[in-house]
Amino acid sequence: MIAGAQRLPTGSDALDRVLAELRLDGAIFLRGEYTEGWALDGQGGPAFARMLHPGAKRLILFHVVASGRCWVSPVDGERCWASAGDVIVLPYGDAHLMGGVQAAAPIPIASMVEPPPWEQLPVIRHGAGGPHTDIVCGFLYSEDPLFDPSLRAFPSVLVVRPPPGPARKWFDASIAYALEASAMGPRSAPSSKLPELLLVEVLRKHLARAPSADRGWLAALHDPVLAPAIAAIHRTPDRHWTLRDLAAEANVSRSLLDARFRATLDRSPMRYLTDWRMHVAQELLSTSDNTVASIAHRVGYQSEEAFSRAFKRSRGRSPARWRAAHVSRT
Numbered sequence: 001m002i003a004g005a006q007r008l009p010t011g012s013d014a015l016d017r018v019l020a021e022l023r024l025d026g027a028i029f030l031r032g033e034y035t036e037g038w039a040l041d042g043q044g045g046p047a048f049a050r051m052l053h054p055g056a057k058r059l060i061l062f063h064v065v066a067s068g069r070c071w072v073s074p075v076d077g078e079r080c081w082a083s084a085g086d087v088i089v090l091p092y093g094d095a096h097l098m099g100g101v102q103a104a105a106p107i108p109i110a111s112m113v114e115p116p117p118w119e120q121l122p123v124i125r126h127g128a129g130g131p132h133t134d135i136v137c138g139f140l141y142s143e144d145p146l147f148d149p150s151l152r153a154f155p156s157v158l159v160v161r162p163p164p165g166p167a168r169k170w171f172d173a174s175i176a177y178a179l180e181a182s183a184m185g186p187r188s189a190p191s192s193k194l195p196e197l198l199l200v201e202v203l204r205k206h207l208a209r210a211p212s213a214d215r216g217w218l219a220a221l222h223d224p225v226l227a228p229a230i231a232a233i234h235r236t237p238d239r240h241w242t243l244r245d246l247a248a249e250a251n252v253s254r255s256l257l258d259a260r261f262r263a264t265l266d267r268s269p270m271r272y273l274t275d276w277r278m279h280v281a282q283e284l285l286s287t288s289d290n291t292v293a294s295i296a297h298r299v300g301y302q303s304e305e306a307f308s309r310a311f312k313r314s315r316g317r318s319p320a321r322w323r324a325a326h327v328s329r330t
Contacts, residue, residue: 022142022144022146022200023142023143023144024060024140024141024142024195024196024199025053025140025141025142026053026059026060026138026139026140026141026195026196026199027138027139027195028121028136028137028138028195029052029116029121029122029137029138029139030113030121030122030123030124030136030137031121031122031123031124031134031135031136031137032123032124032126032133032134032135032136032137033123033124033125033126033132033134034068034070034100034124034125034126034127034132034133034134034135035126035127035128035129035130035131035132035133036100036101036102036104036127036128036129036130036131036133037099037100037101037102037103037104037127037128037130038099038100038102038104038107038126038127038128038133039097039098039099039100039104039105039106039107040097040098040099040106040107040108040109040126041096041097041106041107041108041109042095042108042109042110043061043095043096043098043109043137044061044090044093044094044095044096045093045094045095046058048093048095049093049139051115051116052116052139053139053141056141058092058093058147058149059093059139059140059141060089060090060091060092060093060139060140060141060142060147060199061089061090061093061137061138061139062087062088062089062090062137062138062139062140062195062198062199062202063082063087063088063098063135063136063137064086064087064088064135064136064137064138064175064198065082065083065084065085065086065087065088065133065134065135066084066134066135066136066175067084067132067133067134068083068084068100068131068132068133068134069081069082069083069084069100069101069133070082070098070099070100070101070133070135071098071099071100072088072090072096072097072098072157073096073097073098073157074090074094074095074096074156074157075094075095075096075097077096077156077157078284078288078290079288079289080157080158080159080287080288081159081287081288081289082159082287085161085172086159086160086161087159087160087161087171087198087202088157088158088159089154089157089158089159089160089199089202089206090156090157091147091153091154091155091156091158092147092149092154092156093139094156094157096157100127100130100131100133101131102128102130104127104128107126109124112124112126136175138195138198139195140195140196140199145221145222146218146221150231151221151227151230151231151234152231152234152235153221153234154206155280155283157287158202158206158283158287159286159287160202160205160206170201171198171201174197174198217265219264220264220265223260223264225250225252225256225257225260226250226257226260226261226264226265228249228250228251229246229247229249229250229257229261229269230272231249232245232246232249233246233272233273233276234276237273237276237277237280237298237299237300238297238298238299238300239300240300241270241273241300243257243258243269243270246269246273257269274310274314275314277299277300277301277310278299278310278311278314278315280298280299281295281296281298281299281307281311281319282315282322284298284299285319285322285323285326286323286326292304292307292308292319292320292323295307295319296308307319308320
């Protein structure tokens with residue numbers, strides 16, 4: 001074993017341990033009843049975090065789509081779409097816009113709701129009178145390194161749909177309870193444990209798809225040698241990385257970095273780079289309407305053809321076919 005490397009449990013045991021040790025504090029803070037067309041801005045960012053949780057620099061934000069369809073977009077970022085049953089998570093609480101299917105000018109959320117403290121859960125009703133979209137919004141505060149923005153273990157926005165089964169039934173029942181309780185006044189406010197349990201289930205599903213989650217990915221995020229190199233890859237997967245560049249990020253030799261990657265993640269740094277690019281590409285294919293060509297450039301490929309070949313080797317089908325199959329299931 002390499003000096004300094006941590007021997008932690010791997011596979012589902014490691015994931016369960018990390019999630020069990022998360023310290024989270026939060027609440028459901030808003031219920032939205034929107035009609036097409038509609039759009040909002042003013043959620044997320046440091047000021048928004050301080051308003052909801054005094055002293056916090058950032059929060060984990062989530063939007064549960066109870067009905068309808070909507071999009072969320074970081075400022076100057078691509079739109080990520082979600083439908084009824086999906087959970088939208090902003091792991092770093094970035095400032096963002098959100099809206100419905102029909103085009104509409106974004107309205108500042110601060111113009112529609114008074115700042116806290118609230119005697120009861122605010123309900124925003126906004127839109128032009130078209131089809132309905134109902135959304136439950138919540139936040140969580142955590143100092144865990146898993147949510148360190150410099151590491152970027154997660155995309156700015158992730159959309160997760162709990163799979164069929166007991167977790168799905170629990171999720172649906174919990175959201176139905178939150179919707180009903182929020183309409184009954186402050187004494188029936190949803191339990192503060194609901195956001196925590198919801199986030200843990202969402203992270204469990206998302207992290208299970210992370211590169212080498214069956215090995216030591218979570219340990220790697222806390223490793224003093226691996227973490228700087230992994231953070232660099234996560235921040236700029238489109239950069240033309242070399243082993244020398246990544247070793248410089250970690251301030252170690254190329255041989256040490258390569259050995260640590262292989263010991264902890266069972267793959268070379270360059271293989272991890274490719275796997276992470278495919279992970280990001282899959283997220284974009286499943287939640288955004290970006291073209292395959294734009295996604296190829298986003299994850300570091302100069303041509304759509306080269307990206308398509310790499311994606312097919314990794315996922316078993318071309319990006320277009322993978323996206324079509326995913327959309328047909330959801």
